[in-house]
Amino acid sequence: MAGTTVEDGGAVLAAFHRALEAIGLPADTAEHTAAVAYALDTMGRSKIEVFRALTGGDEARAEAANRAFEACYDEALDAQGVREIPGAADAIELLRSAGRHVVLTTGFSRATRDRILDGLGWHGLVTLALSPADAGRGRPYPDMLLTALLRTGTESVHRLAAAGDTTSDLLAAHRAGARVAAAVRTGAHGDADFATVPHTHVLASVTDLPALLDALDTDTAR
Structure with missing residues (x-):
């Protein structure tokens, strides 16, 4: 959907940043940068599976990251609405x-x-x-x-x-x-x-x- 039929507007990447901070990977750290690179490389995959990989299989942290991701993405939808890829x-x-x-x-x-x-x-x-x-x-x-x-x-x-x-x-x-x-x-x-x-x-x-x-x-x- 996002990127193929639905315009992203940077919301997915912003939500990843917020999710990583929520599980103790603050911005401007090497760990945060590496995690964002992984998220970009694996874009399109199940978000919870991406967080499971990033947390080494720690289910509680992965679920916390996923909740933060979805909350941030929902905020973006509230702020900018949902737009289709033109046409x-x-x-x-x-x-x-x-x-x-x-x-x-x-x-x-x-x-x-x-x-x-x-x-x-x-x-x-x-x-x-x-x-x-x-x-x-x-x-x-x-x-x-x-x-x-x-x-x-x-x-x-x-x-x-x-x-x-x-x-x-x-x-x-x-x-x-x-x-x-x-x-x-x-x-x-x-x-x-x-x-x-x-x-x-x-x-x-x-x-x-x-x-x-x-x-x-x-x-x-x-």
Whole structure:
């Protein structure tokens, strides 16, 4: 969601800073800097899993960090509202009008995910929205994408297309066997990052996805 269909505005990174301070890693320390670097490298993954890794598996500290993260992110939503990546809703409409299911996946908790959907008014726009808790494991594991496939009754992974702004998105798509694993340049990672993991396409924005899928379907039908 954030960075692919939803504008971040720096809120995710700011929330990570607040969460790290909440568990005793103050800004301007080497530990804080290293933790932020890890958070950036693993952007797109389940937030609680990131905090578990950063705290060495200390569940109490990880949960405290996750609570601080979500509180800060909620404050950002209150302050700046929720904004889509320009044209994202129109792209989703095009995909749906072509008979495609549109499933949003995210590393956010269900509560944060639903708050974003409420702010955008997207509950009726998308087919489904999934968080790691809905599927088992978050990215870079394929669980959310395979859960989307099962819940929508899609017949094959060869009919699965995934787009995302992080290497974790692309790894999840590759591991799920998706026909399309498309990177988008509107979020956390860029072309140099995308080059380090398997992917099929690099798009300027998710708004390019409907045309890509239409072209692929046309080629298949020939």
